[in-house]
Amino acid sequence: MTNDAWSLAKGGIRKDIGAHNYTTWIEPLSFRSMEEGTLSLASPTEFIGKWVMQNFRDVILRHVSANGDSAARLVCSASSHGASRSAAPAQTRTSDESTQRSRAGQENTLDKRFTFDGFIVGKSNELAHAAARRVATGGPVSFNPLFLHGRVGLGKTHLMQAIAWEMQEQNPDKRVMYLSAEQFMYRFVQALREKATMDFKHLFRTVDVLLVDDVQFIAGKESTQEEFFHTFNALVDQGKQVVISADRSPADISDLEERITSRLQSGLVVDLHPADYELRLGVLQHRVDSFAAHNPDFQLEDGVLEFLASRITASIRVLEGAVMRLFAYADLVKQSVTMEQTQDVLGDLLRVSERKLTIDEIMKVTCEHYSLRMSDMTSARRSRTVARPRQMAMYLAKKLTPRSYPEIGRKFGGRDHTTVLYAVRKIEELMIADDQIAEDAQLLQRKLES
């Protein structure tokens, strides 16, 4: 393989992981060598190298192999290390960190980061967390299966793997198997091809705990569904714990046979809701603390985390991607990261996440909060009980929408832009001097952004 072949592979990687991830993580890498199935890449820092190994190893190897080079292993470490010296430690580290051999003789791909310790609990996931904890104790099976569902990137895989880690730690004799529904299907198809279905059945029906991630994948795949159903029944009938996850509830997975849907519903079905502001902030804080523990010079300007938690609401995965990008930046520039730099580094993500909040919505929520009528926002009344909330709404409109001072003025009953400017300054001043105003502003902002 040559540098040109690496450039070719990069095109495919970019398509798969998206432009943002590509620019942050792949673009800074350079080709070092390709020897005996090991692709060696140089990264500008250890942090970037490690993150690439953890998150993009498979996609890199797949694209390099698709272009004719058979790449089985990846080494990605900081440029200052010699390729041959760094090869061994990086590979050892990866296999130590993210994979392990289970007692069932299967190679489980459990991510070391996905433990209960690293899982932040909030209102939106507390029930799922409690159920997962209960299952992980390995006591008498009280609900079977445990079915976790929720939209992408909200922690289903994390919780499933946390159960698997905990069970293996607490009960080393139990045979715990975690895999995705897709892997289940590939193994089944492979067993069919190799005429080894008896081995397949034996392997899956003798585990003590089976965790199958993303089960919606097998919808519509008839023979895999059939096999899954038999495996599932055999385990449940023996009183063995089964844990399933999907991006929807069992009833919402179309193309799933009725009898499977009803069995999936027969245990405990728990929903992971989108993360609220506090949970998003908690996850960010946790990530920052872990990063800072290894990078004592790392500093973030006050308010950056709160800003990210309020602006990036899509999923915890997107939030995590954003903060990791900040770390990569901090690691390169070796200085504390300011709010301005954050907006610069994460500009594309922030633009995508921008909610189209309207001034009308801001007026409405402000009126509800202060028990006023919408007409008070545009009226000429100047009494403080009306004027202050109106100023608050103007302040929020300036802060949370891209509207200019004159545009905001027009919406508030045709007022001059200097009136809006005055209102914004006034509220900013009061927020320092008056706790009640500061509290109102925060509460309203949260309400509008949730």
Ligand SMILES: Nc1ncnc2c1ncn2[C@@H]1O[C@H](COP(=O)(O)OP(=O)(O)OP(=O)(O)O)[C@@H](O)[C@H]1O
């Ligand atoms: N409550 C949480 N605390 C800490 N990290 C979390 C939490 N929820 C999610 N994450 C992190 O967000 C990322 C995405 O989570 P995960 O892969 O578990 O999502 P998922 O729901 O399985 O998504 P998908 O449906 O796409 O597979 C992971 O890195 C995970 O560690």
